[in-house]
Amino acid sequence: MTQREFVxxxxxxxxxxxxxxxxxMTTDAKVAWIAAIAAAGxxxxxxxxxxxxxxxxxxxxxxxxxxxxxxxxNVVIQTLTPNLRGAQNAYHAGAAKISIPVSVSEGHSRANLxxxxxxxxxxxxxxxxxxxEQDHYLKVVAGCSTAFGCSIDGVVSTEAVVRVAVGLAExxxxxxxxxxxxxxGHPAQVRTLVRAVRNEVGDRLTGLHLHDTCGLAxxxxxxxxxxxxxxxxxxxxxxxxxxxxxGASGNIVTEDLVFMLESMGFATGIDIEKLxxxxxxxxxxxxxxxxxxxxxxxxxxxxxRLAA
Amino acid sequence: MTQREFVxxxxxxxxxxxxxxxxxMTTDAKVAWIAAIAAAGxxxxxxxxxxxxxxxxxxxxxxxxxxxxxxxxNVVIQTLTPNLRGAQNAYHAGAAKISIPVSVSEGHSRANLxxxxxxxxxxxxxxxxxxxEQDHYLKVVAGCSTAFGCSIDGVVSTEAVVRVAVGLAExxxxxxxxxxxxxxGHPAQVRTLVRAVRNEVGDRLTGLHLHDTCGLAxxxxxxxxxxxxxxxxxxxxxxxxxxxxxGASGNIVTEDLVFMLESMGFATGIDIEKLxxxxxxxxxxxxxxxxxxxxxxxxxxxxxRLAA
Numbered sequence: 001m002t003q004r005e006f007v008x009x010x011x012x013x014x015x016x017x018x019x020x021x022x023x024x025m026t027t028d029a030k031v032a033w034i035a036a037i038a039a040a041g042x043x044x045x046x047x048x049x050x051x052x053x054x055x056x057x058x059x060x061x062x063x064x065x066x067x068x069x070x071x072x073x074n075v076v077i078q079t080l081t082p083n084l085r086g087a088q089n090a091y092h093a094g095a096a097k098i099s100i101p102v103s104v105s106e107g108h109s110r111a112n113l114x115x116x117x118x119x120x121x122x123x124x125x126x127x128x129x130x131x132x133e134q135d136h137y138l139k140v141v142a143g144c145s146t147a148f149g150c151s152i153d154g155v156v157s158t159e160a161v162v163r164v165a166v167g168l169a170e171x172x173x174x175x176x177x178x179x180x181x182x183x184x185g186h187p188a189q190v191r192t193l194v195r196a197v198r199n200e201v202g203d204r205l206t207g208l209h210l211h212d213t214c215g216l217a218x219x220x221x222x223x224x225x226x227x228x229x230x231x232x233x234x235x236x237x238x239x240x241x242x243x244x245x246x247g248a249s250g251n252i253v254t255e256d257l258v259f260m261l262e263s264m265g266f267a268t269g270i271d272i273e274k275l276x277x278x279x280x281x282x283x284x285x286x287x288x289x290x291x292x293x294x295x296x297x298x299x300x301x302x303x304x305r306l307a308a
Numbered sequence: 309m310t311q312r313e314f315v316x317x318x319x320x321x322x323x324x325x326x327x328x329x330x331x332x333m334t335t336d337a338k339v340a341w342i343a344a345i346a347a348a349g350x351x352x353x354x355x356x357x358x359x360x361x362x363x364x365x366x367x368x369x370x371x372x373x374x375x376x377x378x379x380x381x382n383v384v385i386q387t388l389t390p391n392l393r394g395a396q397n398a399y400h401a402g403a404a405k406i407s408i409p410v411s412v413s414e415g416h417s418r419a420n421l422x423x424x425x426x427x428x429x430x431x432x433x434x435x436x437x438x439x440x441e442q443d444h445y446l447k448v449v450a451g452c453s454t455a456f457g458c459s460i461d462g463v464v465s466t467e468a469v470v471r472v473a474v475g476l477a478e479x480x481x482x483x484x485x486x487x488x489x490x491x492x493g494h495p496a497q498v499r500t501l502v503r504a505v506r507n508e509v510g511d512r513l514t515g516l517h518l519h520d521t522c523g524l525a526x527x528x529x530x531x532x533x534x535x536x537x538x539x540x541x542x543x544x545x546x547x548x549x550x551x552x553x554x555g556a557s558g559n560i561v562t563e564d565l566v567f568m569l570e571s572m573g574f575a576t577g578i579d580i581e582k583l584x585x586x587x588x589x590x591x592x593x594x595x596x597x598x599x600x601x602x603x604x605x606x607x608x609x610x611x612x613r614l615a616a
Contacts, residue, residue: 186571186572219568253523303463
């Protein structure tokens with residue numbers, strides 16, 4: 001029997017999922033939810049972002065959440081940090097990995113980060129340099145935001161994405177994710193972009209961050225995994241969206257994505273029934289938030305893992 | 309400039325979409341809705357089914373609907389007919405094409421048609437023979453139901469699907485669709501099954517009929533179009549489901565599917581804005597029915613047809 005190939009799911013619900021929620025989840029509820037996600041076998045969880053509380057109040061407790069979940073075994077606790085100061089806070093709070101957003105389009109870069117694209121790439125280089133001077137190193141993943149188009153600037157060229165990816169590789173990031181921040185991407189574009197970026201930065205290109213704005217998230221994930229990518233951000237119940245990306249809607253649904261990957265013969269290490277338990281905790285913590293995802297409604301088919 | 313490849317969409321909303329709706333659409337509303345679908349450029353529409361009214365009361369007016377829409381130009385009016393009597397009714401009412409469901413699993417065949425699989429294949433042969441004796445021929449498309457698994461019988465083997473497909477090809481059908489009646493299919497299975505069936509019946513295998521039960525309909529459509537299939541059944545607003553397939557949920561959403569195909573460079577002949585108009589008529593005709601689909605909520609992205 002051959003070993004099944006592993007695909008790494010990073011659950012970004014506690015960060016991307018909560019940041020545009022109309023109501024707030026309490027710190028205790030967040031911690032319990034994150035523990036349930038880890039208990040389902042999800043290997044990486046983005047648990048919050050170190051940004052000013054006045055900008056994204058839902059993330060005001062990220063330091064406390066990080067400190068409280070950092071000891072959970074068998075899971076990589078990741079936080080989003082837009083800059084060096086955030087990275088330093090994440091380091092001291094006990095995060096194991098940090099993600100840094102870098103927009104490819106100038107319009108989104110200004111709106112989301114109040115910096116130009118090149119200024120943000122330089123900031124990433126500063127973060128990597130600082131981390132290398134510390135006692136232990138945190139892995140850095142950069143997310144190339146608006147790589148598939150921007151609701152502010154419109155079309156984003158393949159050349160622009162490649163340029164940013166090369167800049168981030170030179171800045172020393174460990175992993176690169178292409179992010180369809182507003183959900184404009186389509187599968188042929190996924191294939192084109194993945195090939196173009198990998199051609200320049202190789203396997204440093206790790207995965208995709210997808211939104212289901214136009215209903216194509218799952219098809220885009222399929223194109224990505226078929227192109228050889230082995231890491232995907234996703235959100236339980238498909239929550240999420242960027243507050244500075246007008247028109248964006250929820251992330252690809254973790255439950256449905258895991259179902260697809262496992263059905264296709266990939267290993268994710270995730271127990272879908274336990275993912276449903278984590279979904280219930282999300283609902284309990286944010287009862288007013290609409291929940292997406294087909295699998296939970298339908299139940300796991302009786303042919304799961306048996307069909308060809 | 310190269311000619312874009314054409315993918316044929318068959319809108320099955322007036323049949324598959326309405327048959328499990330809790331409320332009834334009036335005949336006038338159906339006719340107006342079908343006219344709007346045609347006006348959007350949809351090349352084929354399955355407008356109803358010739359089945360006993362006591363079995364599916366929503367389809368009781370199929371003869372009248374067929375007669376009233378048969379004259380709409382530039383669209384193929386298709387009706388579902390489970391048997392010879394239905395095919396005869398469709399012929400005399402003025403349908404241009406008929407579809408015949410043939411289950412691959414015995415359990416679904418019994419539940420849906422009250423016949424064995426082989427009895428239904430023999431019925432298809434009778435329909436084709438009868439049609440060949442008439443003044444003009446109607447194209448016959450057979451839908452291989454439960455080809456990706458069955459909520460009654462469980463796993464359906466590739467060999468069973470191939471056997472039914474070969475039987476239908478020998479019965480003389482013009483086109484074959486593989487139907488994921490209950491929405492258990494996954495993309496790797498689509499590729500496996502399409503290759504296995506095409507290996508035996510060639511281009512007689514035309515397309516897919518997909519349900520989004522587990523959230524994989526769009527990924528399955530992508531796998532199908534990448535395997536070379538050029539016809540898809542779909543439903544505006546993702547309505548639909550089989551009354552005799554427990555657990556099945558709605559069809560793949562026409563608007564989102566057309567968006568994906570057109571984004572990828574295929575031609576469908578369909579105007580998405582006009583499809584939204586047809587969607588409004590559906591909502592007006594069945595106001596209580598939940599409407600699925602991401603594209604209508606998000607609006608057409610500003611990068612549509614401009615992105616790589």
